[in-house]
Amino acid sequence: MKRFLNAGLALVLVGGAAACVDLDEKLVSSLGSDYGKTQQGLTDLTNGIYAGVRGYNGGDSYYGMEVLGTDTWTAADQVAAGGAQPWIYLDTYDAQYNSLSAFLNPQWQAGYTIIARANVVLDNGPATPLGGVLTQAIKDSRLGEAHFLRAWAYFQLVQQYGDLTINLHSGELSTEAVRESEDSVYKVIIDDLNQAITLLPVTQSDFGRATKGAAQHLLAKVYLTRAYRDWNTANMQADFQQALNLANTVINSGTYSLVPIFADLWCGTHRAAAPADPGRQGFCEVTNNFSERNSEIIWSIQFSYDPVQYTNTATHYSPVVFLSQYDGGAGGWAAGVTRVLDDGRPLRRVRPTPFTISLFQQTRCGAVPCGPGVDVVDTRFDGSYQTVWFANGNATNPAGTCPRCTSGQPMVGSMLPGGQVGAAAGSDTALVYLLYQVPDSFRQAKKYRIGTPCTTAPNLDCGKANDSLGIFGIAHYPSLKKFQDNGRTGFNALEGGKDRIVFRLGETYLIAAEAAVGLSDGATAAANINVLRVRAACDPGPANAPKLCAVSHKADPTILVTAGQMTLDFIMDEREREMSGELTRWDDLHRPGKAFFLARIRAWNPYAAPNVTDKHYLRPIPQQQIQGVTGPAPYPQNPGW
Numbered sequence: 001m002k003r004f005l006n007a008g009l010a011l012v013l014v015g016g017a018a019a020c021v022d023l024d025e026k027l028v029s030s031l032g033s034d035y036g037k038t039q040q041g042l043t044d045l046t047n048g049i050y051a052g053v054r055g056y057n058g059g060d061s062y063y064g065m066e067v068l069g070t071d072t073w074t075a076a077d078q079v080a081a082g083g084a085q086p087w088i089y090l091d092t093y094d095a096q097y098n099s100l101s102a103f104l105n106p107q108w109q110a111g112y113t114i115i116a117r118a119n120v121v122l123d124n125g126p127a128t129p130l131g132g133v134l135t136q137a138i139k140d141s142r143l144g145e146a147h148f149l150r151a152w153a154y155f156q157l158v159q160q161y162g163d164l165t166i167n168l169h170s171g172e173l174s175t176e177a178v179r180e181s182e183d184s185v186y187k188v189i190i191d192d193l194n195q196a197i198t199l200l201p202v203t204q205s206d207f208g209r210a211t212k213g214a215a216q217h218l219l220a221k222v223y224l225t226r227a228y229r230d231w232n233t234a235n236m237q238a239d240f241q242q243a244l245n246l247a248n249t250v251i252n253s254g255t256y257s258l259v260p261i262f263a264d265l266w267c268g269t270h271r272a273a274a275p276a277d278p279g280r281q282g283f284c285e286v287t288n289n290f291s292e293r294n295s296e297i298i299w300s301i302q303f304s305y306d307p308v309q310y311t312n313t314a315t316h317y318s319p320v321v322f323l324s325q326y327d328g329g330a331g332g333w334a335a336g337v338t339r340v341l342d343d344g345r346p347l348r349r350v351r352p353t354p355f356t357i358s359l360f361q362q363t364r365c366g367a368v369p370c371g372p373g374v375d376v377v378d379t380r381f382d383g384s385y386q387t388v389w390f391a392n393g394n395a396t397n398p399a400g401t402c403p404r405c406t407s408g409q410p411m412v413g414s415m416l417p418g419g420q421v422g423a424a425a426g427s428d429t430a431l432v433y434l435l436y437q438v439p440d441s442f443r444q445a446k447k448y449r450i451g452t453p454c455t456t457a458p459n460l461d462c463g464k465a466n467d468s469l470g471i472f473g474i475a476h477y478p479s480l481k482k483f484q485d486n487g488r489t490g491f492n493a494l495e496g497g498k499d500r501i502v503f504r505l506g507e508t509y510l511i512a513a514e515a516a517v518g519l520s521d522g523a524t525a526a527a528n529i530n531v532l533r534v535r536a537a538c539d540p541g542p543a544n545a546p547k548l549c550a551v552s553h554k555a556d557p558t559i560l561v562t563a564g565q566m567t568l569d570f571i572m573d574e575r576e577r578e579m580s581g582e583l584t585r586w587d588d589l590h591r592p593g594k595a596f597f598l599a600r601i602r603a604w605n606p607y608a609a610p611n612v613t614d615k616h617y618l619r620p621i622p623q624q625q626i627q628g629v630t631g632p633a634p635y636p637q638n639p640g641w
Helices: 033-037 039-057 060-067 088-092 105-127 136-161 182-199 212-225 230-251 355-365 381-384 440-444 505-518 522-536 567-580 585-590 594-605 623-628
Strands: 073-074 297-301 350-352 388-391 428-433 450-451 502-506
Touching: 033 039, 039 060, 039 105, 039 136, 060 105, 060 350, 060 585, 073 088, 105 136, 105 594, 105 623, 136 182, 136 212, 136 585, 182 212, 182 230, 182 297, 212 230, 212 381, 212 502, 230 505, 350 355, 355 381, 355 567, 381 567, 440 502, 502 505, 502 522, 505 567, 522 567, 567 585, 567 594, 585 594
Parallel strands: 428 450
Antiparallel strands: 073 350, 297 502, 388 428
């Protein structure tokens, strides 16, 4: 197996003490490979792998590659209108998308940096003597973490690029490299994860370290993905069964449990230092980087607000890329609203497609069409998106007109100044997004702006030309609030330091459901989906927030699904309702194969549909990699590129 060119200097890394909470790191100088054989060195080098994982997940390129150009996410106006970042090709699949594209190489390099650092630990760690703080349990854990993180990196890369260079040992960098088959890569991943499962503990004292459950969850997803590969038809059913078995192991382990209220998964939905009701979870823990700590999290990546480390290896952009234009001057869409820390910096780079909105329309109000005074049945839209903003500035709108009223009548009243964003008292509603249409008379009677979905078919984007008319468009749309981060350094700051949830139990149920569909077991698939749907069903009890319904819908038959409904398309729709914006969508579409990938994008993303072709099923190998390889043969590019 050949070494990878520019894998990353694995011996210059960031490390930290074994007992530090949440994998806090400090800079460690350039070290020789023997450092990995020391007691402290083993932990420091393992922590350095986690620093590489943060680097992979922190920058612009990661968000663009995971959501743009899919069926459920498309470019917002800062990208679509030629803003600061040239991401548009990731959504439109146009000629700018090629092996020279700036957003491809960072992910390729970051993935192999993780692998190189893991190799240092795995080559040197077995020889590390026990003693002092290094017990056998800690040593096993560090080796298990290295196996897990190397497997995770290879899995990220193989989904994006296909055949890969496999490097399982540390050493000098080389300009020689070959690509080995996907089959070989998956065998490496599976072997690493099986070793990780053996070595890792059930729980860790440092939040964010890999655990046995994290390795089992990832292995379930690996088997699920491999099951669909066209070179794996002989093992398809066995892989689906392995995925189902591993998912069930995690679900039934007793280590994790679903958070009772869906919105409680993310502290950004509460913005408080303590739970609002006894027993509530999901609130921001100020002492832990304003990050989530709850029973559903299987693995999360630990970021930091530490200004010494304030780079994309310590922070990430997720709090800003999914936000719409909520702030604006008098007479604008968001008159009376000024930018604040809680509501974030609206970078407007990624927005839900009309199809995404239609998926939530199908379940939010159950069998009754959504409208004024109608109960919310499925709370996942309200738990995922911000739809209301309050006046918090001195701007008023005395001459404001109803944006979509046919005769442009003045709105009743004007927005009052001086309110506080999010405060119930002394504030005044400024902007509301609805999931249903309202008549002109309803709009005219309100003193705030109202945004509504497109009235055309959900695969048509009617927003760009009508962005100022009260229709969801490229600047105005519900904002994903899962990543809201009021720990950022200021309201104009780009970077956030909050943890990012990577694996959670809700996805484990979805993996089980998809594997069951692959096994033609609709009953098992439906049972797993219904667990999530019952959790999402609205209940007006004292612990529920917000108060979205008048009666409980936990037993509402409209929320439940049947075995006959269980198809791959249905599962993929449900993944978006449950995990909207959680940075898995491109991989989710890629998993079932090229035909599925192309069909979903062409059906539901009007910007991507004209240009997406067979070659886009895999990313192009970055030209920097191809040019840097000297042998033994030219480094192969993916087909069509």
